[in-house]
Amino acid sequence: MKIVVLVKEVPDTYTDRKLSLETGLADREASERVLDEIGERSLEAALTYADANAGTEIVVVSMGAEAAAASIRKGLAMGAASAVQVADEALAGADLGVTAKALAAAVKRTGFDLVITGNVSTDGSGGLIPAMIAEHLGVPHATALTSVQISESSVTGTRVTDAGVATVKADLPAVISVTEALPDARFPNFKGIMAAKKKPFETVSLADLGVEIDPTVAPQSIVTAISEKPPRGAGIKIVDEGDAGEKLAAYLIENRLA
Numbered sequence: 001m002k003i004v005v006l007v008k009e010v011p012d013t014y015t016d017r018k019l020s021l022e023t024g025l026a027d028r029e030a031s032e033r034v035l036d037e038i039g040e041r042s043l044e045a046a047l048t049y050a051d052a053n054a055g056t057e058i059v060v061v062s063m064g065a066e067a068a069a070a071s072i073r074k075g076l077a078m079g080a081a082s083a084v085q086v087a088d089e090a091l092a093g094a095d096l097g098v099t100a101k102a103l104a105a106a107v108k109r110t111g112f113d114l115v116i117t118g119n120v121s122t123d124g125s126g127g128l129i130p131a132m133i134a135e136h137l138g139v140p141h142a143t144a145l146t147s148v149q150i151s152e153s154s155v156t157g158t159r160v161t162d163a164g165v166a167t168v169k170a171d172l173p174a175v176i177s178v179t180e181a182l183p184d185a186r187f188p189n190f191k192g193i194m195a196a197k198k199k200p201f202e203t204v205s206l207a208d209l210g211v212e213i214d215p216t217v218a219p220q221s222i223v224t225a226i227s228e229k230p231p232r233g234a235g236i237k238i239v240d241e242g243d244a245g246e247k248l249a250a251y252l253i254e255n256r257l258a
Contacts, residue, residue, distance in 0.1 A: 001049075001053065001055070001056045001057070001113050001114070001150075001152065002056075002057045002058075002059065002110075002111055002112050002113050002114075003046040003049070003050070003056065003057070003058050003059070003112070003113065003114045003115075003116060003150075004058075004059050004060075004061055004107050004110055004112040004114070004115045004116070005039070005042050005043045005046050005058060005059070005060050005061070005075070005080065005115075005116050005117070006039065006042065006060075006061055006062065006103060006107075006115065006116070006117035006118075006129075006133075007035055007036065007039035007040070007042070007043065007060050007061070007062045007071075007072060007075050008035070008036045008039055008062055008063070008064065008121050008123075009033050009034070009035060009036070009062070009064050009068035009071040009072065010033070010034065010035075010036045010121060010122050010123040011031045011032070011033060011034075011123060012031050012032040012033070012034045013037075013122050015031035015032060016031060018031075019226060021226055021227070021228060033067075033068070033071060034071060035071045035072070035074050035075065036118065036121055036122055036123075037122070037180070037185075038118025038119065038120065038121065038122070038178070038179075038180060039075075039117070039118050039121075040074075040075075040078070040184075040185035041118065041178060041180065041182045041183070041184070041185055042116045042117055042118050042177075042178050042182075043058070043060065043075055043078055043079075043080065043116075043185060044078075044182065044183060044184070044185040044186060045116055045148050045150075045178060045182055046058045046080075046114075046116050047078065047079045047080075047186065048183075049150045050079070057081050057082075058079065058080045058081055059080060059081060059082050059083065059084060059110050059112075060072060060075035060076070060080045060082075060083045060084070061083070061084045061085075061086070061103065061106050061107060061110060062083070062084075062085050062086070063085070063086040063087075063091060063094075063099060063102055063103055063106070064085070064086075064087065065087060065092075066085070066087045066203065068085065068087075069085060069201070069203070072085055072201075073196050073197075073201065074188060074196075076192075076195075076196035076199045076201070077188035077192040077193045077195070077196040078185065078186060078188050078192060079186075079192060080199075081199065081200075082199055082200040082201070082202070083199070083200070083201045083202070084106055084109075084110055084202050084203075084204060085201070085202070085203045085204070086102050086103065086106050086203075086204055086205075086206075086209065087203050087204075087205065088102075088205045088206045088207075090206055090213055091206070091213075096124075096126045096128050096129060096132065097132070098213055099129060100128075100129050100132035100133050100135075100136060101136060101211060101213075102206065102209065102211055103129070103133055104132075104133045104136030104137055105136075105209040105210065105211045106204065106209055107133065107137065108136075108137060109204075109209060112173060113172050113173050114150065114155060114172055114173065114174060114175075114176070115130075115133065115134075115137075115173075115174070115175040115176070116148075116176055116177075116178065117129065117130050117133075117175070117176075117177050117178075118177060118178060118179075119143060119144045119177040119178060119179050130143050130175055130176070130177035131143060131175075133175055134174070134175035137173070137175065139173045139174050139175055140170040140171065140174045140175075141170065141174060141175040141176065141177075142155065142157055142159070142168045142169070142170045142174065142175075142176045142177075143159070143176070143177045144159050144160075144177060144178075144179055145157030145158060145159055145168070145176055145177065145178050145179065145182075146158050146159065146160055146165075146178075146179050146181035146182070147181070147182070148176065148178060148182065152172075153171060153172055154169055154170060154171050154172055154174075155169070155170055155172065155174055155176055156168070156169045157169075157176065157178075160181075236251065238251070
């Protein structure tokens with residue numbers, strides 16, 4: 001069994017995240033960069049299966065600047081066997097379509113039985129990458145799973161819907177995405193951190209993947225305008241002079257909150 005786990009370096013959600021007013025892209029130098037937590041949970045699902053099934057190979061695949069290598073190596077320290085990073089200047093500011101195309105090419109080049117990824121990243125919040133990658137690969141997909149059971153020939157999981165909980169199943173090879181309902185990821189130990197330094201880590205470009213970005217076929221998103229968020233204004237204070245209840249009710253009605 002070969003499981004590919006998609007991970008991503010993102011600005012830390014516990015710090016302020018900013019957009020560059022010059023480029024309209026995320027300012028990744030404005031805060032600490034970390035491995036996205038949903039990617040770590042995806043990797044934990046793969047590692048849990050590998051712990052109980054000898055011979056399972058786990059490969060982490062990511063797309064981003066070469067500087068993201070340090071974050072990706074955390075996946076190796078957690079237990080993945082190898083890593084592939086797609087890094088190319090042409091991918092700066094890539095939209096969902098371009099991202100999916102590049103990642104799918106990297107996954108296909110690596111080979112896979114199962115691809116596991118998070119349902120949505122904490123920076124882009126697109127939520128479409130898993131299904132788009134499955135389309136490129138020509139395999140079934142099961143998205144937004146709150147639990148996962150992997151076997152040698154299929155993957156099964158549960159998905160919460162407005163009507164209840166659905167059980168979904170896909171034959172391998174397949175792509176799945178998981179939610180934050182899955183268990184927290186394990187912490188890399190010292191042995192894992194030292195071993196990660198010797199594990200295979202390959203950096204590939206679009207040329208290596210045989211991917212060409214044609215603006216007429218897969219246009220990147222264009223930012224037409226950007227401005228800094230205005231400072232938060234002062235709130236309304238209601239002083240109780242015997243009519244605070246009426247003032248509060250009037251405020252709620254005026255702002256359509258009641």
